[in-house]
Amino acid sequence: MSDSRKPEVAKGASTVSARPEVNEADEWRTAQRQFDIAAEIIRLEPELREILREVQREFTCHFPVRLDNGGVEVYTGYRVQHNIHRGPAKGGIRYHPAVSLDEVKALAMWMTWKCAIVNIPYGGAKGGVIVDPRKLSMRELERLTRRFATEISILIGPDRDIPAPDMNTDGQVMAWIMDTISMHRGYSVTATVTGKPIEVGGSLGRVDATGRGVTICTLAALEHLGMAPHESRVAVQGFGNVGSVSARLLDEAGCKVVAVSDEYGGLYNPLGLPVRKLLEYRAREGSLKGYPGCTEIGSAGPLSADCDVLVPAALGNQLTSRNARAVKARLIVEGANGPTTPEADEILQEKGVFLVPDILANAGGVTVSYFEWVQDLQSFFWSEHEVNQKLQAIMHRAFNEVLATAKERSLPMRMAAYVRAVQRVASATRDRGLYP
Ligand code: NAD
Numbered sequence: 001m002s003d004s005r006k007p008e009v010a011k012g013a014s015t016v017s018a019r020p021e022v023n024e025a026d027e028w029r030t031a032q033r034q035f036d037i038a039a040e041i042i043r044l045e046p047e048l049r050e051i052l053r054e055v056q057r058e059f060t061c062h063f064p065v066r067l068d069n070g071g072v073e074v075y076t077g078y079r080v081q082h083n084i085h086r087g088p089a090k091g092g093i094r095y096h097p098a099v100s101l102d103e104v105k106a107l108a109m110w111m112t113w114k115c116a117i118v119n120i121p122y123g124g125a126k127g128g129v130i131v132d133p134r135k136l137s138m139r140e141l142e143r144l145t146r147r148f149a150t151e152i153s154i155l156i157g158p159d160r161d162i163p164a165p166d167m168n169t170d171g172q173v174m175a176w177i178m179d180t181i182s183m184h185r186g187y188s189v190t191a192t193v194t195g196k197p198i199e200v201g202g203s204l205g206r207v208d209a210t211g212r213g214v215t216i217c218t219l220a221a222l223e224h225l226g227m228a229p230h231e232s233r234v235a236v237q238g239f240g241n242v243g244s245v246s247a248r249l250l251d252e253a254g255c256k257v258v259a260v261s262d263e264y265g266g267l268y269n270p271l272g273l274p275v276r277k278l279l280e281y282r283a284r285e286g287s288l289k290g291y292p293g294c295t296e297i298g299s300a301g302p303l304s305a306d307c308d309v310l311v312p313a314a315l316g317n318q319l320t321s322r323n324a325r326a327v328k329a330r331l332i333v334e335g336a337n338g339p340t341t342p343e344a345d346e347i348l349q350e351k352g353v354f355l356v357p358d359i360l361a362n363a364g365g366v367t368v369s370y371f372e373w374v375q376d377l378q379s380f381f382w383s384e385h386e387v388n389q390k391l392q393a394i395m396h397r398a399f400n401e402v403l404a405t406a407k408e409r410s411l412p413m414r415m416a417a418y419v420r421a422v423q424r425v426a427s428a429t430r431d432r433g434l435y436p
Contacts, residue, residue, distance in 0.1 A: 024317070024320055024321060024341045024342075024343055025316075025317040025320070025341065026102065027102060027103045027106035027107070027316050027317070027338050028102035028103070028105050028106045030106065030338060030341055030342055031105070031106035031109045031110060031338070032053050032109075033342050034342065034414070034415075034418060035052065035053050035109065035418070035422065036049075036053065037415060037418070038415060038418035038419050038421075038422045039052070039053070039422060041409070041411070041415065041418075041419055042419055042422060042423055042426075044422065044426060048426050048429060048430075051429065051434075052083065052422065052425065052426065052429075055080050055081065055082045055083075055105050055108055055109065056081050056082060056083055056084065057080065057081040057155075058078070058079075058080045058081075058101065058104075058105060059078065059079045059080070059152065059155060060076065060077070060078055060101060061076070061077050061078075061148070061151040061152070062074050062075070062076050062077075063075055063077065063147045063148060063150075063151050064147070065140065065143050065144045065147055066143060067140055068137050068139060068140055075129055075130065075131055075144060075148070076129070076130045077127065077128065077129040077130070077148045077151060077152070078099070078101050078104045078126075078127060078128050078129075079104075079125065079126075079127040079152045079155050079156070079161070079163075080101070080104045080105050080107075080108040080125060080126055080127070081108060081123065081124070081125045081155070081161060082105070082108035082109045082111065082112045082123065082124040082125065082126075083109075083112040083123040083124055083425060084123035084161075085123060085425060085428045085429045085432060085434060086115065086116065086121055086122060086123055086424070086425060086428045087115075087120075087121035087122045087123055088122060088123065088158070088159055088160050088161055088162060089108075089111075089122065089123045089124065089125035089160065089161040089162070090111060090115060090122035090123065090124065090125060090161070090162050090164070090366060090369065090370075091107065091108055091111040091124055091125035091126040091127065091163065091164065091166075091366075092107075092126060092127070092163065092164045092165055092166030092169070092195075092365075093126075093127040093128060093129070093148075093163045093164070093165070093166055093169050093173070093177075094107075094126070094127070094128040094129075094166040094167045094168065094169065095128070095129050095131050095132075095133045095167070095168040095169055095173075096128065096130075096131070096132070096167055096168055097130060097131065097132045098130075099128035099129060099130045099131075100130075103128070103316070104126045104127065104128045105126075106316075106338060107126035107128075107166075107337055107338070108124050108125050108126040109124060110124065110337055110338065110358065110359055111123075111124030111125060111126055111366070112124030112421070112425060113359045113417070113418060113421035113422065113425070114358075114359045114360075114362075114363045114366055114421075115363075115366060116420070116421040116422075116424040116425050117359055117360050117363060117398050117401075117402065117417055117420060117421045117424075118363045118366070118367050118394050118395070118398045119394075119398070119424070120366065120367060120370040120394075121370075122162075122366070122370065125161050125163075126166075127152060127163055128166075129144065129148055131144065133168050141173070142176055145173050145176040145177060145180075146176055146177075146179075146180045149176065149177040149180035149181060150180060150184070153180070153181055153184055156177075156181065156192060156193075157181070157189070157192055158189060158191035158192055158373070158376075158377065162191070162192065162193060162194060162369070162373055163177060163192075163193045163194075164193060164194045164195040164365070164366070164369045165195040165241070167240070167315075170195070170241075171195055171196055171197040171202060171207070172197070174193045174194070174195045174196045174197075174202075175196055175197055175200050177192070177193050178190060178192055178193050178196055178200060178201070179200075181193075188201075190376040191373050191376035191377050194206065194369035194370075194372040194373055195207075195365075195369060195372070196372070201372070201375075201376045202372060203368055203369075203371050203372035203375055203381070203382070203387060204381075204382070204383065204384035204387055205368055205371075205384045205387035205388050205391065206365075206368045206369065206371075206372055206387075207241065207245070208245045208249070209364045209365050209367065209368035209369075209387075209391060210241065210242045210245065210335065210362050210364050210365030211241070211242050211243075211244070211245025211246040211247075211248070211249055211313075211335070211364070212245065212249060212364050212388065212391060213361065213362060213363055213364015213365065213367065213391065213395050214242065214245075214246040214249075214311060214313070214333055214335045214361050214362060214364065215246055215249040215250055215253060216364065216391075216392060216395040216396065216399070217333050217356045217360065217361045217395065217399055218234075218246075218250060218255075218309060218311070218331070218333045218356070219253060220396065220399045220400075220403075221331050221333065221354060221356050221399075222309070222331065224354075224403060225330065225331060225354055227308065227330070227331070229250075229253050229254040229255045230254040230255070230256075231308075232255045232256070232308045232309050232331075233255070233256045233257075233258045233270075233272075233306070233307040233308050233309070234247070234250050234255045234256065234257045234258065234259075234307060234308070234309045234310075234311065235257075235258060235259035235260070235302035235303075235305040235307040235309070235310050235311070235329065236250075236257065236259070236260045236261075236302055236310075236311045236313055236335075237260075237261050237266075237299070237300070237302040237303055237310075237311070237312045237313060237314045237318060237336075237339075238261070238262065238312070238313035238314030238315070238335070238336060239260050239261065239262040239278070239282060239288055239313075240262070240313070240314075242313040242335040242336065242362065242365075243260070243262075243311065243313030243314065243335060244278075244279060244282070246311050246313055246333075246335055247260055247275050247278075247311075248275050248276070248279065250309075250311075251275040251276075255309065256272040257272060257273050257275050258270055258271075258272060258273065258305065258306070258307055259273070259297060259301060259302040259305040259307060260273060260275075260278065260288060260302065261288065261297065261298070261299045261300070261301055261302050261314075262282070262287055262288050262289075262299065262314075263287075263299055263314070264287040264288065264289040264299070265287070265288060265289045265296055265297075265298060265299060266288070266296065266297040266298050266299055266300070266301035266302055267288055267291055267294040267295070267296065267297065268294060268295045268296075268297045268301060268302075268305055269293065269294045269295065270306065273294065278291060299314075300318065300323070303318060303319060303323060303326070303327065304323060304326035304327060304328065305328065306328050307328060307329050308329055308330055308331065309329055309330075309331045309332075309333065310327060310329035310331070310332045310333075311332075311333050311334075311335050312332070312334055312335060312336050312339035312340070313335030313336050314336055314339075315336060315339070316336060316337060316338035316339055317338065317339070317341055318336070318339045318340075319332075319339055319340040319341065319344040319348070320341045320343060320344050321341065321343035321344055321347065323344075324340075324343075324344035324347035324348055324351075325347055325351070327348065327351070327353065329353065330352075330353060330354065331353070331354050331355075331356075332348065332353055332354070332355045332356070333355075333356045333361045334355070334356065334357055334358035334361045334362065335358075335361060335362050336358065336362070337358050337362065338358060339358065340355070345412075345414065349412055354413070355412065355413055355414060356399075356413055357413055357414035357417050357418075359414075359417050359418070359421065360398060360399065360402055360413070360417045363395070363398065364391055364395055367391055367394050367395070368387060368391055371387055371390065371391075401420060402416045402417045402420060403416070405417075405419055405420055
């Protein structure tokens with residue numbers, strides 16, 4: 001911020017009470033702050049704190065893409081590996097105009113903890129390109145993806161770093177990345193990315209996996225809180241991969257979905273929304289906007305909607321000190337990465353909200369990505385039932401382990417999850433003798 005935009009300090013105000021300006025929406029600050037608290041709780045040795053509170057590798061590239069009109073646009077992309085002590089790096093690729101290096105660093109760190117919580121043998125990574133993909137044609141999107149894949153090809157591969165879909169990327173984007181890497185190698189390297197279409201080495205159950213994991217955590221948390229699914233009203237922010245699958249599966253589990261939203265608006269109906277019809281409407285119209293018979297509540301509407309369970313499944317920094325007090329839900333299950341700032345976290349704790357943190361709640365996606373990678377490496381594919389059963393077992397175990405730590409140490413679920421994850425990564429680092 002330039003000096004001219006800094007808030008003026010009132011004359012005579014004590015300099016002692018003047019707080020340094022913090023940007024609540026800075027995801028990297030959030031990620032480091034969450035880590036610092038966990039490191040303090042487990043009394044992590046100073047050397048390991050220094051190692052784990054930074055990312056191991058960060059890569060920035062600027063690359064040209066030929067547009068359909070004959071012009072050329074230069075785009076900026078990132079790939080960050082936070083930690084690779086427990087195995088190859090793993091993490092999604094995001095296409096969004098607001099992507100930044102700090103955001104990608106935070107997301108990479110969260111991936112490290114996420115893989116550790118569900119105990120799959122990966123470290124954490126993330127990637128992103130600063131782009132609004134809706135402004136590109138399909139051909140432009142393919143050219144951008146192939147060019148970005150070429151840039152990060154020096155980092156990625158089945159033994160090194162395995163990307164997956166994230167916001168605004170999908171199976172098609174993963175197929176282009178896999179094909180580009182395979183063209184470089186001269187043979188098909190299917191295990192180089194996950195979240196691919198089935199015909200090119202994808203896994204059954206991957207598309208639903210993150211929402212299925214969110215649903216498993218929600219039902220487990222409801223049971224813990226003594227709340228019956230059929231008496232629980234659910235609000236979901238975001239109706240993309242994670243949000244729409246969570247809404248559908250929670251609806252199927254007997255919950256009443258009363259509010260949903262996407263970037264174009266939000267819908268509320270206290271009697272319950274017809275989730276399957278909403279899915280058809282969104283597929284036809286491209287958004288939820290204009291669906292009849294509901295109250296329009298705006299994109300942020302679900303966050304403060306009258307409900308029992310809130311699933312933020314859109315962007316980061318949605319629950320902040322400004323709106324956390326307005327949350328009515330008793331249970332929050334974080335489908336999105338980093339939807340809650342530390343300031344909001346404190347407010348929600350004071351309100352007695354039970355929160356299942358992102359690094360646990362949305363770990364179903366990376367878990368089935370791991371299954372996909374294993375299947376690709378073995379060229380031996382499983383049934384959807386087998387995938388879902390294995391996912392259920394891993395998510396249940398992880399939820400119960402985090403809950404047990406929360407009870408033992410009297411910690412909120414987020415810190416309990418952090419404590420388990422950081423301990424696991426720290427042990428791997430010590431066992432390998434990675435620092436003198
Ligand atoms: P997506 O692109 O499929 O969907 C995003 C949805 O959010 C869309 O419906 C979009 O309209 C909506 N949205 C965007 N801005 C919004 C706003 N301001 N208000 C309300 N809705 C808004 O993305 P996704 O894969 O579902 O990812 C959603 C979140 O889940 C991200 O934080 C992502 O990092 C996280 N996540 C995704 C996966 C995965 O497997 N896809 C796994 C773990 C975590």
